Structure formats: structure tokens, C-alpha cells
Amino acid sequence: MFLNCHTYYSLRYGTLKISDLLELGQQKGAIAMALTDVNSTSASLEFVRLSSEYNVKPILGVDFRIGAKQQFVMLAENNEGFKNINEYLSKFLHDREGSENLKIPSKAKQLPHTFVIYPFAFFEGETLSENEFIGVKLEDINRLKFSPWKNRPEKLVVLHTVTFQNKKGFNTHRLLRAIDNNTLLSKLPISEQASENDIFISEEKLKKSFEEFPQLIENTENLLKRCNIQFDFSKEKTCNQKSYTANEELDFRLLKKLAYAGIPYRYKRPGARVMARIEKELGIIREKGFVSYFLINWKILKYARSKGYFYVGRGSGANSIVAYLLRITDVDPVELDLYFERFINLYRKNPPDFDIDFSWQDRDDITDFIFEKFKNTALIAVYNTFKFRASVRELGKVFGLPKEEIDKLSSQDCDFKKLDKLSQLVIVYSKYIQGFPNYLGIHAGGILISEKPIHYYVSTFIPPKGYATTQFDMVIAEDIGLYKFDILSQRGLGKIKDAVEIVKYNHPEKKPLDIHDIKRFKKDEKIKTLLRSAQAIGCFYVESPAMRMLMKKLHVDDYLGLVAASSVIRPGVAKSGMMREYVMRHRFPEKRKEAHPVLLDIMPETYGVMVYQEDVIKVAHHFGGLDLSEADMLRRGMSGKFRSREEFQKVKDRFFNNCKTSGKNEAFTADVWRQIESFAGYAFAKGHSASYAVESYQSLFLKAYFPLEYMVATLNNGGGFYSVELYVHEARMHGGNILQPCINRSFGETVIYGKDIYIGFGFLQSFETKITEKIISERTKNGVFESLDDFLERVSIGMEQVTILIKINAFRFTGRNKRELLWEAYMKINKVSFEENVYTLFKPKKIDYKTPSLPHTALEDAFDEMELLGFPLCSPFELLANASENKLRATQLPQFTGKTVTIEAYLVTTKQTRTSRGEYMYFGNFVDREGYFVDTVHFPPVANQYRFRGKGIYSIIGKVIDEFDCITIEVIKMERLAIIQDPRYSPAPLPPEGGTVTDNRRTTLENRRKSAAL
The missing domain is CATH 2.40.50.140 (Nucleic acid-binding proteins)
Structure with a gap:
């Protein structure tokens, strides 16, 4: 009897979790329920997956609405009908512009295998096709008695909408609608909210309400019987694109050929161990049906190499020798003795993870290639949920609280009992909606390549990125057997790529760098010194304070040490208390005897401490007696995705029961479990850490031999862990001469000439990109600028933008001080931009204004730099008041x-x-x-x-x-x-006639500008 149910995936409208909706259905005697979220199918597959637990028959559809106004409800007769509904909804979602409401018609398109229900209150037509009905709500019953439709009962069904559970749910709904409409609750129009009747009532009560119209009840039950949806959640096979070549046997032959063709590139003399590993992997990859997954990744990276793109392949797939041979990864699993079963085993149902990092500059082209090359492709969404502080701010505005009060409530710096009623309501409802999905975002890099059309499973929308994106997230996708390809963006690769190019132009006399010669880097003494001393600012993954401190503690100076440190630094190891234990056992061999013999035997390389994800599988398998399937489920469950699921709890119980049966000490078993639980969700696979370490070595090599060029590349790629200021400081510490932007030497990005580093125009706050482009274009065409006059004649620019250039000293080559230049500029140009300059045969005569003598100090430079760059180029210690x-x-x-x-x-x-x-x-x-x-x-x-x-x-x-x-x-x-008062806005004594400003501080500043620490 329930044809129109909503969950909280009816964004900023519904209030019920999927499980809560099903539980209510079970309690109220519902045999079948139709999930029809508002303009969304986000919850559909999860609804089907969970429905069997509540003995409810699942039916899927969509409630098509404009704002809160219901246009029609569409139900899927079967899976084909669900696909058609997804395609239909996606058309509207793709055409949507900005935050405007969807342009959904009042009359639905005729789609095979679907049923359409129009709301009785708004339907104005007279004819209905075979699959169309009129839906009568509780509040429509009296009107129906006097309506012509009373005489056509075969076209009527019960349309009871379920949006909330109780009065609190209705209040929550109204608050969500007020947030969505960006209005005060008191001003929320009735038309933008649901009826108070949209509450879950029992099936018995619903039938009783319509007892005068028994045919409506019969029609509704028949409609529910006609709808049947089936999805397989067993994960026995993937739903990814089955074949790369359109022939699975041909796929395997190609994979095997590529693997053996890669041997000479990776191994000069492959031993028996290498050959055996290749054969073993190929066999299991084929048996598990993952061949096309490998080939698709290979094709993507073959294209990347053809374009000269840098990339790093990581994830559990880095444990694979086939991936190494296909150049998907650069980690040799034989050399590192990577745990084969972490990568793949016969029990594993999902493909291994390949996280492919590209430079942020190249990633979009790779994504374009994937969408063009493979059909049935989409990005994956993430659910951005209401967070407590953000909810307080949103609800504070809805209730009309002043900003000061909202700030206080969001900081939680208040006593709830002492708050007024409105403020208490803000806190109560903020906690209640915490975790509700708020809007859909895009997964950092997940892309689906499906065998069936994506709309067979879900609707898609088009975010600003411009690619079709699913309405569900990766967890739901994996439940149905769709496994993502991770195409990620990383600025570290951009730094490496750009640094190589900068070295090429700044040191034309040197041979081209082979940045992929990792074997040589591993032996390089300069790199070892940087690692030991933790002088790694700007270097990928090893520059943070915590990582630099850990490297010092571990005396890291080799590749394997860095691989371990990359995983030891992860939150889980520290949280479990094992980071300190690892450091102790690493530095003091006698401490290794304290490790439990079983754990030490399982993990001798890490002294009995779990450091890598593989260690969770090993401990669960060898210590806890779980089979490899259960052990991998345990590892995945620890990530938080499946922690609440029943199967995960069963694995946990099995672990403890096995340990008890085998006579292991209960307290020690509990401690091992505590370490697993606090650690596994954050740890890296060893191959993943090894991939990170390869990139770290590349950046360390550049830092060791070309620190200035590498720092320039770091600045131009958005920095890293620290602010721009620290990378400027680091360049200065390596002998760089840091200079303000110059109209004759600078570009949008920072550039280096020898040891002179000119900060780019792009680092100036409020400076327009189009002005940068004009300067560079004009300078390239007609040569350097000779003076301010020359610049103003050749570049159309407004006073505001010229002021920025003058204040940052971009005209210092003229030898004139800023105040004089500002005075002259003000006299010669308007405060708004000119039209584009028009060149004439004869130049007009210049008007020369007599510029007064205006004093200027180096201290003013420092404050101008702080305003425009965010930091001074002198030492901040020179600005102390005392x-x-x-x-x-x-x-x-x-x-x-x-x-x-x-x-x-x-x-x-x-x-x-x-x-x-x-x-x-x-x-x-x-x-x-x-x-x-x-x-x-x-x-x-x-x-x-x-x-x-x-x-x-x-x-x-x-x-x-x-x-x-x-x-x-x-x-x-x-x-x-305290620092000195800003001299630009404080009175300063005028210099004596014919004299200049000379004070000790200015002299000190100018003498120390090049050698200052910051």
C-alpha cells in the first residue's frame, strides 16, 4: 500500500534512514514498499539489499518534483523499467543549470516497463494511458467523492506519501526545507513543505481510511504485485566491463603476451622465483575474472606514457608482478617480498586496487580519454553530510539568530542549560541532522566502467567538472559488483615534472635528467644524508613535521626504511601505541625479544609490530585462524565501510572463538584485536607505501642536487604541507635570491635565472590574470618596458592594478621610489581600465607632471609585501617592536x-x-x-x-x-x-631639505634582505 516513500536521500526533504524506513514498514505490517526518493535513486540499491532483512518486497521508482511540488511518481515494473527511469531522470539532472529547479513536465514521457502515478490534487488531464494512474492521498478522499474520477475507479490508486515518522520528523523536514530555500523558518512557504499527513501509518489504518473505495485498495495491491526488481549482491562476479577486446579468451592471451613482453624491461635475468610468480598471478587473475581490469588500466597508462605524463601506480595492486610488468606500477614485488595474498587470492571477490596518481595538470586529459575510449562510464559521487558546526550555522540562520550567537553556539563554548529556547532547539536539531546527506559531491578519483549501462543501476548528474556522475557512492557500487578505477590528481608529480623542465632551462649545460632511475637514487649518498637529517621540505610525503621527526627517530637512510616509515606514520599505528614500540624495537634490538613469539614469527621484518595492511591479513589468518576470505573482510571492515554490517561482526566473533579454542590468552587476544581495530583502517599496503617511497626518492633527488629549481616547481604547483612563505624561506636557505615580481622579468608563475628567483604575478593577491597575460604578451611582442610611462602606453590597465604592481616594487628598475610612481600613475590614468590601446602613426606628446619629493622606507616595503604576498621578504624578526x-x-x-x-x-x-x-x-x-x-x-x-x-x-x-x-x-x-606599527599609516618625520630618510632599521633591513632567514 506504500507507493511513495522517501528516505533522507531526498536531499533537504526526507528525514528517514533507509534502515529506519524498512523497520517502520516491518512494524506497520507493510508487505511491499516503493522507494521513490525526490529526484534521486541514491538509496535504491541499498534499499533492495537491506529489504530481505525486514521481509519487505522492494519496489523502486522516483518522485519527480519541482521544488516541493509533486509532478508525478514513476515506478519500475522490472529492472529494465528502472533503467528507463534512471535515464529519464538523468536527462533532467544533466540539463539542470546552477541551482535552478529541474524542468520536469506535468505529464510524464511514456517509458516501457514503468508505471506513472499523478497526484489527484494537481492532475488536470482527462485521458490516461494503460500504465498511468491517479494517486489519491488521505486528504483527497472527500474531494474524490464529488469528482468525475469516482466513476473511473480502475485508474485510481492509493498514494500515501511517507516522508517522516512523527512530529519531530515533520519539524526536521521543515528545517531542512528552510535551509534549502535559504529562508527563515517563519517565512517558509507552505508550498515548499510537505503535508503533516506524510507520516508512516499502519497498512491496516490506511486500508480503513479507503474502505469506501475498495477498488483503490485492490488496484494498489495489484500494482505492487506487478512490480518486481532483482539485483545480485553476492559479488560472485564483477559488473565491470567484462572484456577489453570483446573476447575474454583473447583478453587473456593479450595479458599474458604483455606480461612476458615486459620482462626484459623490468628484469635483466629473471630467476625461477620471478617466472613462478608470473604464472601464479596470471592463473588467479584469469580464474577470478580480473583480466579486463588489468588491461583497461594498462591501456590508460599506455596513453599517459604516449603523452609524456608522469604517474605513480599504487594501492594493493602494487603487490602484483603482472602490474609491474605492464608498467601500471613501479614497485618490484619480488625485490620487496610483497605479500601475494594482499594483492589477490582465490577468496577475493573484488579486483585489486590500482590508485593511479597523475599531475593535477594532466588528470583531466586522462579522464577525457577514459570517457571517450570506454562506454558505460561515470564518475562516482560522495555524500557530503551535515556536520554539527555547519548545521548549527545553517539552523541558526533559519531561526534568525544573530551572527555573534551563532558563532558562540558553533564553537560549543556554552552551557546548554543556560541557553534560551531557540538556541537549545538549534543545538538539538543540529545533533539530530548530523550525518544526514546534504548534497552530492564527487569522489576524489573514482571512475566506473560498467558492462551494462550505468543507468541500469542508478541515475547520473553533471557536476561542474562536466562528467556524468552516479548518484550513489563507492560502497553501494561495490555492493553491486562495480569496482572503481582510481584516477587521482597529485601536485607532487607536477612538482617533479616541472622541476625537471626548470633544471633543463636553468642548467642547459647539464645532461637531461633521468628522473626514473630509482635504483641509482637508492644508493645516492646525498639522498641518504637528506633522509637521516630529515631535510626534506617540499619532498613528497616526507616533509611534514611528524614525518621528519619519525625519520630522525628511525635513522632512516634507505629505501626499505622509508617504505616502513610511510606506513608507521599513519594514524592507526600511532593510535594503537605501536609506533613508539616499533621505534624502540628498531633502535634497540634487545627490545625485539619482548614481542609475542607468534607475532614475531608472522612479522619478523617489522619486529612483530603490525605496520602494513598485509599484517592484518597475516595476523588474522595465522594468529586468529581465519581463512583468507574472512581475513580480507576483516581488513576491509576496519576501514569503516562495513563496520556495522552483520558479516563483519561474525568475522570478529570467529576471531575470538578461534583464539580461545587454540588456547591463546584472552587478555593478549583482546590486545591484538585492539591493535588491529585501531590500525587497519589507516594503514597502507606495503606496495602502496613502496610506491609512495619511489616518488619520495624522485623529489629527494631533485632537492639534493637542484634545490632552487625544485623549490620554484614546488611554489608553482601549489606548495605542499606548508604555506608559500616557508618554501620561499627554504629557497633562501639554499642560497636563492628572492625577488619581488618585476614587469620585465616575471611571469604568472615564479621563475628562476641562475640563483635569482622572481616571485610570479600569480602570487599577488587581487592581481588579475588577464593583466598578467597582457604584460607578458606585450613584452614578448615589443620588448621590455623602459619606464612607467612606456608601460602605461603599451598596457591597458586600471589604477587599482597599477597600484598593486607599484606597491610590490615591480617598477624598481626605474630607480624611483614607490610614492613618486604612485603619484605619477594617479595623475596619468583613470581609476578604471582604459579601452584596449590603439597604436597610431605618431605618438602623442607626453604630459610631464612635476612629482613632489616623497619619502619612502624599506619598512613600508615589508608591510606592502605582507598585504600583497601574505608575508614579508625580509626577516620578520626585523619587524619586532622591541x-x-x-x-x-x-x-x-x-x-x-x-x-x-x-x-x-x-x-x-x-x-x-x-x-x-x-x-x-x-x-x-x-x-x-x-x-x-x-x-x-x-x-x-x-x-x-x-x-x-x-x-x-x-x-x-x-x-x-x-x-x-x-x-x-x-x-x-x-x-x-608585538611588531612595529604599520609605517604606511603612521606619521613619519619629513627628511631635511635635500636629504633622504636614513634610519638604522632601514639600513639593517636593506643589508640583510638577501641573507635573512625569512
Whole structure:
């Protein structure tokens, strides 16, 4: 009797989880239910998957609406009908412009294997086709008695809409509608909300309400019987494109040929172990039906190589020798002894993961290629959900609270009991809608290539990226047997690629770099030194404070050490308490005896500590007695995707039962489980870590031999872990001469000439890209600019944009100070842009204005740079209001281990975390006057009392701690030091007639600009 049910995937409309809807149906006696979310099929497959658990027959369809107005409900008679509905809905979703409502007609298109139900209240036609009906709601019953349709009962069905469970659900619905309409709750139109009657009532009560019209009840039940939908969730086979060549046998022959053809490239003299591994893998790949998955990845990367694109193949597929031979990955699984069963085993139902990273500049072309080359292709969505703080802000606006109050509520800095009624409602309902899907986004890189049309499973929409995107996420896709291809974007590869090109033009005398010569890099002493000393700023995956500290603690100086560190740094290992244990056992061999013999035997390479995802499988299999299928399910379950599912709980119970049966100590078993649980969802597969380490070595090589060029490439590719300022600082620490943009030398990106690094126009705040293009175009065509006059004659530009160039000293080649140039520019151009310059045969005579003598200081430069770049190019220590006499430096800290010291340092970055008690604490990262790092720890009492106050120089008092050769300061007290008043807006004494501004600070600044730490 339920033909029109909504879940909360009716975005900003519905209020029920899928499981809650089914549970209500079971409780209210529903034998069959039609899920018809508003303009969405996001929940459809999950609804079908779960329905058997609640003994409810699932029926699928869509509630087509414009805003809140129901146009019609369409139901699928079978799977073909569901495909047709998805195609029909997708047409509207693809045509949608911006946030405008969908242009859905009042009359539905005739689609095979579908039924259409029009709402009685709005239907104006007189004729209906065989598959069309009129839906009568509870509130329509009295009107029906006086309607001509009363005489055509064969075309009437019961259309009871289910949107919420109770009064609280109705209130939640109204709040969601107010958010969607960006309006106050008090001003929400009735037309934009559901009826209070759209509540779940029992089937018995529904039938009783329509007892005067028994044929309506019969029609509704017959319609439900006619609808049958079937999907296979067993995952016995994938639904990905079955064959690459349109012939599965030919596919396998091609895969085998490619694998053997790749042997000479990868191995000079392959041994028996290599050949045996190849044969074993090929056999299982064929048996599991993953051949086309490998070939499609191979084709994508063959295209990438033909275009000269850099890429890194990682994921569990990096454990595969076939992937290595096909050049999908660059990790040799034989050399690293990668665990074969992590990559693939006979129990595994899903293909291995291949995460393919491309430069952010190349990824879109790769995506275009995939969509052109393969049919039935779509991106995967992610559900962006309501987060508590964002919900507080949204609901605060809906209730009309002032901004100050909303800020206070969202910070949770308030006592709930002392709040007024409205503020309490904001908190209550924010918690209630927390986790509700809010809108659909795009998965970072997931692409589906299906055997059947994508619309067989779900509708698609077109986000700004421009590619068809599914309305469900990767978890639902995998449930039905659709496994994604991960085509990811990564700026680290862009840095490497650009750095190679920059080296080529800045050092034309050198031979072209072979950035793929990883074997040579692994032996390079300069790289080993960078690793040991953790001087890895800008280098992929190894530049963060935490990673640099870990490398110091582990004395990492080789490839395998870096592979381990890449996974040890992951949150799970630290959370389980095993990161410290790993460091201890690594540094002190005698500590390895403390490992449990069984675990040490399973994982000798990592001293009995779980470091890689493979370790979870090994421990679950060898220690917990699970078969490989159960062990892999355990690993996947730990990621959070399947944690709540029944099958995962069964595996957990099996683990404990097996350990108990085999006589293992219960407390120790519980501790092993705790380590698995806290660790597995965050850990890397070893092959994945090895792939990361390859890219780290490439960036370390460039940093070791071409640090300036590499820093320029880093700046031009969006930096990395840190801000632009630190990479500029790092370039200066390596001897670079950092210069402001110059209209004759600079481009949009930062450029380097020898050791001179000119910051790009693109780094200037509020500077327009089109002006950059004009400058470069004119300079290329007609030569360098000779003066401000020459520039203004040749480039059409407004006063605002010229001001930016003058203030950043882009005209310094003229030898005139900024204030004089600003005065002249103001006199010569309007405050709005000119029309494009028109060249004439004779140049008009220049008008020369007498420019007054205007003083200017280097301090003003520093504040202009802070305004336009976000940081000064001089040392920030020169801007202190009170000159400091503190002499302590970072390099001296090891001499004061265990002692309390005071040091001054400039804040680089902070990291917030929580203690086991849930209290906030921080880690700080600073640089001292000489530019060397100072690392700090701020425990909760200190963190609460002495807070970070943004960028600036801090005076830090604390105890020096040496942990495994890693120096940190445990902060006792901290304050940010004041800087001078902005000289641009403070009165300054005029220089004596004929004189110049000469003060000690200016002289100091100008003498130290090139050598300053920051």
C-alpha cells in the first residue's frame, strides 16, 4: 500500500534512514514498499539489499518534483523499467543549470516497463494511458467523492506519501526545507513543505481510511504485485566491463603476451622465483575474472606514457608482478617480498586496487580519454553530510539568530542549560541532522566502467567538472559488483615534472635528467644524508613535521626504511601505541625479544609490530585462524565501510572463538584485536607505501642536487604541507635570491635565472590574470618596458592594478621610489581600465607632471609585501617592536636537554590533536632567527592558558626534551611578540631639505634582505 516513500536521500526533504524506513514498514505490517526518493535513486540499491532483512518486497521508482511540488511518481515494473527511469531522470539532472529547479513536465514521457502515478490534487488531464494512474492521498478522499474520477475507479490508486515518522520528523523536514530555500523558518512557504499527513501509518489504518473505495485498495495491491526488481549482491562476479577486446579468451592471451613482453624491461635475468610468480598471478587473475581490469588500466597508462605524463601506480595492486610488468606500477614485488595474498587470492571477490596518481595538470586529459575510449562510464559521487558546526550555522540562520550567537553556539563554548529556547532547539536539531546527506559531491578519483549501462543501476548528474556522475557512492557500487578505477590528481608529480623542465632551462649545460632511475637514487649518498637529517621540505610525503621527526627517530637512510616509515606514520599505528614500540624495537634490538613469539614469527621484518595492511591479513589468518576470505573482510571492515554490517561482526566473533579454542590468552587476544581495530583502517599496503617511497626518492633527488629549481616547481604547483612563505624561506636557505615580481622579468608563475628567483604575478593577491597575460604578451611582442610611462602606453590597465604592481616594487628598475610612481600613475590614468590601446602613426606628446619629493622606507616595503604576498621578504624578526637580546638558537638546543630555556621563533604551522581523555593539545612548528626548525609540544593545561595567536614571532619558555635524537620543547609559557606599527599609516618625520630618510632599521633591513632567514 506504500507507493511513495522517501528516505533522507531526498536531499533537504526526507528525514528517514533507509534502515529506519524498512523497520517502520516491518512494524506497520507493510508487505511491499516503493522507494521513490525526490529526484534521486541514491538509496535504491541499498534499499533492495537491506529489504530481505525486514521481509519487505522492494519496489523502486522516483518522485519527480519541482521544488516541493509533486509532478508525478514513476515506478519500475522490472529492472529494465528502472533503467528507463534512471535515464529519464538523468536527462533532467544533466540539463539542470546552477541551482535552478529541474524542468520536469506535468505529464510524464511514456517509458516501457514503468508505471506513472499523478497526484489527484494537481492532475488536470482527462485521458490516461494503460500504465498511468491517479494517486489519491488521505486528504483527497472527500474531494474524490464529488469528482468525475469516482466513476473511473480502475485508474485510481492509493498514494500515501511517507516522508517522516512523527512530529519531530515533520519539524526536521521543515528545517531542512528552510535551509534549502535559504529562508527563515517563519517565512517558509507552505508550498515548499510537505503535508503533516506524510507520516508512516499502519497498512491496516490506511486500508480503513479507503474502505469506501475498495477498488483503490485492490488496484494498489495489484500494482505492487506487478512490480518486481532483482539485483545480485553476492559479488560472485564483477559488473565491470567484462572484456577489453570483446573476447575474454583473447583478453587473456593479450595479458599474458604483455606480461612476458615486459620482462626484459623490468628484469635483466629473471630467476625461477620471478617466472613462478608470473604464472601464479596470471592463473588467479584469469580464474577470478580480473583480466579486463588489468588491461583497461594498462591501456590508460599506455596513453599517459604516449603523452609524456608522469604517474605513480599504487594501492594493493602494487603487490602484483603482472602490474609491474605492464608498467601500471613501479614497485618490484619480488625485490620487496610483497605479500601475494594482499594483492589477490582465490577468496577475493573484488579486483585489486590500482590508485593511479597523475599531475593535477594532466588528470583531466586522462579522464577525457577514459570517457571517450570506454562506454558505460561515470564518475562516482560522495555524500557530503551535515556536520554539527555547519548545521548549527545553517539552523541558526533559519531561526534568525544573530551572527555573534551563532558563532558562540558553533564553537560549543556554552552551557546548554543556560541557553534560551531557540538556541537549545538549534543545538538539538543540529545533533539530530548530523550525518544526514546534504548534497552530492564527487569522489576524489573514482571512475566506473560498467558492462551494462550505468543507468541500469542508478541515475547520473553533471557536476561542474562536466562528467556524468552516479548518484550513489563507492560502497553501494561495490555492493553491486562495480569496482572503481582510481584516477587521482597529485601536485607532487607536477612538482617533479616541472622541476625537471626548470633544471633543463636553468642548467642547459647539464645532461637531461633521468628522473626514473630509482635504483641509482637508492644508493645516492646525498639522498641518504637528506633522509637521516630529515631535510626534506617540499619532498613528497616526507616533509611534514611528524614525518621528519619519525625519520630522525628511525635513522632512516634507505629505501626499505622509508617504505616502513610511510606506513608507521599513519594514524592507526600511532593510535594503537605501536609506533613508539616499533621505534624502540628498531633502535634497540634487545627490545625485539619482548614481542609475542607468534607475532614475531608472522612479522619478523617489522619486529612483530603490525605496520602494513598485509599484517592484518597475516595476523588474522595465522594468529586468529581465519581463512583468507574472512581475513580480507576483516581488513576491509576496519576501514569503516562495513563496520556495522552483520558479516563483519561474525568475522570478529570467529576471531575470538578461534583464539580461545587454540588456547591463546584472552587478555593478549583482546590486545591484538585492539591493535588491529585501531590500525587497519589507516594503514597502507606495503606496495602502496613502496610506491609512495619511489616518488619520495624522485623529489629527494631533485632537492639534493637542484634545490632552487625544485623549490620554484614546488611554489608553482601549489606548495605542499606548508604555506608559500616557508618554501620561499627554504629557497633562501639554499642560497636563492628572492625577488619581488618585476614587469620585465616575471611571469604568472615564479621563475628562476641562475640563483635569482622572481616571485610570479600569480602570487599577488587581487592581481588579475588577464593583466598578467597582457604584460607578458606585450613584452614578448615589443620588448621590455623602459619606464612607467612606456608601460602605461603599451598596457591597458586600471589604477587599482597599477597600484598593486607599484606597491610590490615591480617598477624598481626605474630607480624611483614607490610614492613618486604612485603619484605619477594617479595623475596619468583613470581609476578604471582604459579601452584596449590603439597604436597610431605618431605618438602623442607626453604630459610631464612635476612629482613632489616623497619619502619612502624599506619598512613600508615589508608591510606592502605582507598585504600583497601574505608575508614579508625580509626577516620578520626585523619587524619586532622591541629589539630582542635573546641569543638562543635551534642548533644549540641539544646542549640544554632537560633544562628550561627561552627561545624566540617564528610560527610556521600547528597541529591540533586530542589526548586519551579527549582534551585538546597541540604540536607547534617554528623557525628561529637563523631559519632552523624549533618543534614544540603544548599539553592541555598550557594549550588552554597560552594559545596560538596567529602568525608571528613567539617567545617560548619550555623544557628541552630529547626523544630518540629528536629535540622538542615542552612548552611552559608562550606569548606572541608585538611588531612595529604599520609605517604606511603612521606619521613619519619629513627628511631635511635635500636629504633622504636614513634610519638604522632601514639600513639593517636593506643589508640583510638577501641573507635573512625569512
